Amino acid sequence: MIVVAPFLFSKRFRALAVYPFIFVATAADARDAVLVQHERIHFRQQKELLFVFFYLFYALDFLRNMFVYLGNAHKAYRYICFEQEAYTFEHDANYLSARKLFAWWKFLG
Numbered sequence: 063m064i065v066v067a068p069f070l071f072s073k074r075f076r077a078l079a080v081y082p083f084i085f086v087a088t089a090a091d092a093r094d095a096v097l098v099q100h101e102r103i104h105f106r107q108q109k110e111l112l113f114v115f116f117y118l119f120y121a122l123d124f125l126r127n128m129f130v131y132l133g134n135a136h137k138a139y140r141y142i143c144f145e146q147e148a149y150t151f152e153h154d155a156n157y158l159s160a161r162k163l164f165a166w167w168k169f170l171g
């Protein structure tokens with residue numbers, strides 16, 4: 063379910079997936095197929111990690127990346143394994159039907 067909630071967002075972020083909701087900043091974002099596909103990939107990751115482990119690993123990978131990229135928060139975010147999978151396949155509408163379980167694992171680097 064897509065919820066338009068502009069108050070949740072800054073200029074840097076446009077969407078947030080918290081299964082079963084995709085929160086977006088604007089009505090135009092709700093119609094953005096690439097953005098919605100990106101968030102649906104996060105849904106799959108969240109479900110296979112029973113939600114709590116998704117948020118835990120997401121935070122740990124971000125912190126690890128903050129060390130690796132010397133405090134560059136944007137890079138630390140972009141190189142989170144879950145974001146890498148979502149950005150890599152957000153343009154592929156068929157990705158989720160062929161995706162293997164724990165596909166984010168190969169983006170851990």
Ligand SMILES: [Zn+2]
Nearest residue numbers: 100104145148
């Ligand atoms: Zn993302």
